[in-house]
Amino acid sequence: MAKQLLKGNIAIGEAAVRAGLNAYFGYPITPQTELLEYLSARMPELGRTFLQAESELGAINMVYGAACTGARVMNSSSSPGVSLMTEGISYISATELPVVIVDVMRGGPGLGNIAPSQGDYNQIVHGGGHGDYHCIVLAPANVQEAIDLTYGAFDLAEKYRTIVVILADGSLGQMMEPAELPPMLPAIMRQPDWATYGSEGRERRFLSSIFIDPTQQEEANFRLEGRWQKIKENEIQFREYYLDDAEYAVVGFGTAGRIALSAVRAARAKGIKIGLFRPVSLAPFPDAQLFALAKRLKGMLVVEMNAGQMLNDVMNATRHQTPIEFFGRMGGILPMPEEIEAEIDHLFTQPIGGNDHPCDRWLKRSGRIN
Amino acid sequence: MDSIQVEEQLVYDRPNSLLDVQTHYCPGCTHGVAHRLVAEVIDEMGIKENMVGVASVGCSVFAYNYYDFDFVQAPHGRAPAMATGIKRVLPHRFVMTYQGDGDLASIGMGEIVAAAARGENITVIFINNTNYGMTGGQMAPTTLPGQKTTSSPNGRDVETAGYPIRTAEMLATLDGAGYVARRSLHNPKNVRMAKKAIRLAFETQKKGLGFSLVELLSTCPTNWGLSPLKALEWVENAMIPYYPLGDYKVHPAIKDLKV
Numbered sequence: 116m117a118k119q120l121l122k123g124n125i126a127i128g129e130a131a132v133r134a135g136l137n138a139y140f141g142y143p144i145t146p147q148t149e150l151l152e153y154l155s156a157r158m159p160e161l162g163r164t165f166l167q168a169e170s171e172l173g174a175i176n177m178v179y180g181a182a183c184t185g186a187r188v189m190n191s192s193s194s195p196g197v198s199l200m201t202e203g204i205s206y207i208s209a210t211e212l213p214v215v216i217v218d219v220m221r222g223g224p225g226l227g228n229i230a231p232s233q234g235d236y237n238q239i240v241h242g243g244g245h246g247d248y249h250c251i252v253l254a255p256a257n258v259q260e261a262i263d264l265t266y267g268a269f270d271l272a273e274k275y276r277t278i279v280v281i282l283a284d285g286s287l288g289q290m291m292e293p294a295e296l297p298p299m300l301p302a303i304m305r306q307p308d309w310a311t312y313g314s315e316g317r318e319r320r321f322l323s324s325i326f327i328d329p330t331q332q333e334e335a336n337f338r339l340e341g342r343w344q345k346i347k348e349n350e351i352q353f354r355e356y357y358l359d360d361a362e363y364a365v366v367g368f369g370t371a372g373r374i375a376l377s378a379v380r381a382a383r384a385k386g387i388k389i390g391l392f393r394p395v396s397l398a399p400f401p402d403a404q405l406f407a408l409a410k411r412l413k414g415m416l417v418v419e420m421n422a423g424q425m426l427n428d429v430m431n432a433t434r435h436q437t438p439i440e441f442f443g444r445m446g447g448i449l450p451m452p453e454e455i456e457a458e459i460d461h462l463f464t465q466p467i468g469g470n471d472h473p474c475d476r477w478l479k480r481s482g483r484i485n
Numbered sequence: 486m487d488s489i490q491v492e493e494q495l496v497y498d499r500p501n502s503l504l505d506v507q508t509h510y511c512p513g514c515t516h517g518v519a520h521r522l523v524a525e526v527i528d529e530m531g532i533k534e535n536m537v538g539v540a541s542v543g544c545s546v547f548a549y550n551y552y553d554f555d556f557v558q559a560p561h562g563r564a565p566a567m568a569t570g571i572k573r574v575l576p577h578r579f580v581m582t583y584q585g586d587g588d589l590a591s592i593g594m595g596e597i598v599a600a601a602a603r604g605e606n607i608t609v610i611f612i613n614n615t616n617y618g619m620t621g622g623q624m625a626p627t628t629l630p631g632q633k634t635t636s637s638p639n640g641r642d643v644e645t646a647g648y649p650i651r652t653a654e655m656l657a658t659l660d661g662a663g664y665v666a667r668r669s670l671h672n673p674k675n676v677r678m679a680k681k682a683i684r685l686a687f688e689t690q691k692k693g694l695g696f697s698l699v700e701l702l703s704t705c706p707t708n709w710g711l712s713p714l715k716a717l718e719w720v721e722n723a724m725i726p727y728y729p730l731g732d733y734k735v736h737p738a739i740k741d742l743k744v
Contacts, residue, residue: 138574164573168566169599176563176596180539180570183557188570206560304574311555311571313578315534321549323540323558 118293124149126258126294127191127217127281130265132157133296135303137186138164140177144196145229146285147219151191163302171196175203175216182212183322185310187269187303191217193285194235195226198243204278205244208339209324211309213272215265216250217281219288222447230447231285233369236424239280240398247336249343250278251350252398256373258292264395266297273305275346282397284370284420286449347399357383358390363462364408366392366429367418371450375418378455387463397425402432409433414462417441418455420448423474430473438467441477500524502533504553513706513713515670516544516612520551522680523581523610526687527554536579537571539564541593543585544618562593565600568607579690580607586627587617590652594626597656604661604695608686611652611698614705615724622708626650629727634708649727653700657733663695665734669702671720675730684744685735694736702728 121129128150131139139158141151151167158165164181168174174190181188192200197218207214220235222228237243240252251271255261261283268279306312311320326332356376358364367375372393379391392408394401409415415437417426426441433439442458444450461480469476478484499505502524510516527533536554540546542561549556559567564582572580589597589611600607616634617623623636627649631640641649657665664686668679679701686697702724704716711719 138570140570166569166573169595172563173566173569173596173599176560176566177570177573179559179563180557180567181574182570183567184537184571184574186574188574202560203563210558311537311557312575313535313537314555319552319554319556321556321558323549323556325546325558 118295120291121258121294122149122289122291123258123261123283124219124288125153126262127265127283128153128157129296130262131189131215132161133299134266134269135187135300136163136189137302137304138181138188139190140166140168140174140181140188141190142168142171142174142192142196144193146221146231146288147191147193147217149288150217150219161302171199172202175200178214179203179207179210179212182207182214183310184312185305185307189215189217191219193219193221194223194232197235197238201238201244204250205246205248206324207278208244208248208250209246209335210322211276212322213269213276214278215268215272215281216278217265217283220282220284222445228447229285231370231420231449232445232447233284233371233420233424234445235282236397236419236421239282240428248339249346249398250280251275251346252280252282252396253352254282254369254395254397255287256369256393258287258290259294260395261287262294262296269303271350275342277342277346282369285447286370350396351399351401351404352395353401353404354393354395356391356393358392358408361388361390362413363387363389363415363459364392364412365389365416365418365455365459366394366405368394368397368425371418371420374450374452375455377452378459381452381456382459387459389459400428400432405429405432406434406436409436412437414467415439416458416462417473418450418458419443420450421445423477426473439473440467441473443477500528502527502553504551506551508551509547510544511707513704513716515701515703518670518676519610519612519701519703520548522676522683523583524552525680526684529684530687530691532579532687535577536581537575539568539571539580539582541582541584541588543588545583545585545612546619548583562588562591563596564588564593565596565605565607565609569600569603569605572605572607576606579687581610582607583610584612585618586611586613586615587625590626590650598659601656601659601696601698602661604663606690606693606695608690609698610683611700612703613652613700613728614703616705616708618705618708622705629723651728653698653733656698661695662698662734663736664689664697664739666732667700667702667728667730669720669725669730671702671704671717681744685739685742688739688742688744689736692738694738
């Protein structure tokens with residue numbers, strides 16, 4: 116199939132449709148609204164379910180209900196909307212249901228703004244909802260990757276009976292790029308041996324997130340943790356650029372990683388041996404790969420569109436094997452390649468001293484706090 | 486000794502749709518009556534295997550342990566949204582929520598109003614016992630003016646806590662509602678009338694006529710601090726005057742249906 120010019124939000128919607136999406140429930144919020152609008156026409160045209168819910172609470176619980184039946188389901192939102200959905204995310208995780216959620220992140224906290232951000236990293240990667248649960252979190256950096264990750268997300272969700280979050284930022288939702296769409300699948304309605312779709316010809320079933328007996332609850336907790344161990348073994352995804360001979364590396368995901376690649380290329384042109392490590396699966400996080408990388412580096416720069424949320428995971432993974440600096444833009448502002456290049460120069464020319472947290476050093480360097 | 490011939494005639498049995506288990510409900514609570522009426526209607530309509538139930542949060546949180554058909558358990562107040570998700574992908578199944586007044590009329594008011602307005606083709610069994618039973622009898626949106634609860638120890642003061650919500654009347658104003666009725670479970674006559682209303686609610690769903698809800702005035706002897714008998718009397722004397730029984734919305738297509 117030939118490449119076509121596609122807007123991120125619409126590309127994600129069409130990729131989900133082609134993956135056999137049976138039902139979509141959503142609520143308008145910028146910068147993901149085009150996804151909802153697109154599916155409002157596309158799903159009924161194919162005889163599939165589209166419903167605009169009364170709120171994000173409504174949307175996530177409609178997805179919860181539909182997922183109980185074995186249908187392929189998805190919803191999408193942006194940061195403040197996802198905050199509302201975290202209740203449902205915890206329940207769906209506890210009930211062990213396959214669901215795909217798209218979060219097109221915007222500036223925050225609070226109402227913030229509608230510009231691109233990566234401020235939901237902690238909320239999505241480290242929970243947000245109550246209790247111990249894990250979602251698989253995938254972060255695309257371009258429209259083609261958004262299509263490919265969305266298309267594969269449903270199989271992944273069903274394989275592990277878990278939530279898969281496509282964590283994109285506003286710029287990815289809004290920008291247009293040439294990309295290729297995958298083959299079309301019919302709407303998928305499975306009848307797995309746990310689903311509740313009417314008990315005709317079998318014993319009745321129930322799906323619940325309640326274990327009133329703590330010993331049973333703990334058993335369920337161990338089951339979820341055991342499954343997460345398998346996911347950690349099998350589902351790590353990342354991309355490496357110019358790392359073979361690298362002495363330094365930038366680590367960044369999604370759009371921040373993509374912009375950092377331009378800076379890395381510019382630094383390479385100046386003779387700095389630097390590469391880029393771009394985690395694609397933020398959960399499970401590529402801990403071992405980053406640790407191995409850090410052992411052979413002279414320094415690492417983490418770049419994010421937040422105040423250093425993934426930074427802590429990188430520090431945890433690399434365990435002081437290499438000095439780390441951080442650079443972030445917040446509030447819905449994209450880092451410029453020149454800014455990242457200047458940070459690379461800084462990393463290259465000024466050895467890191469002291470035991471300050473990289474985040475603290477960045478804030479001091481920024482000259483923007485009193 | 487002369488033997489006496491005894492002819493046995495079964496006059497009362499457990500409905501097929503109810504599992505043969507003991508419930509956790511308090512003595513004198515009418516949840517058991519409501520469960521049974523729903524189960525009898527489902528048996529009579531022969532739709533047990535076509536059912537998907539949605540339990541709520543509150544005393545009926547374990548409803549899925551008592552009904553012998555597929556069930557899911559919703560977060561607090563969100564049962565109508567979950568039911569919507571199920572019904573939209575399984576339009577030929579019967580979908581029911583079973584919710585209390587704290588769940589439906591307080592934290593879940595948004596979801597129930599939206600589901601009714603959409604004409605969501607689901608049936609809602611709504612238990613109104615004027616308090617949060619499971620957490621120990623706190624004030625609910627349905628608590629009567631002056632009624633003492635553990636969070637309105639001097640009686641509900643409408644100046645600060647506002648007025649009770651008449652859910653059936655309110656939802657009946659929505660065009661998406663096909664059948665909305667209020668019944669009471671305080672005596673045999675009213676129990677029989679409640680069953681007919683539940684049947685009409687499921688018939689509404691069967692015919693695809695939109696949202697259906699039966700509000701059932703129920704007892705909570707434990708939290709009211711009344712004996713089961715006194716609690717039934719309180720329903721009649723205190724609740725019904727505030728929450729009049731009746732049909733608030735009846736779709737023309739089921740108006741003349743004899744059940």
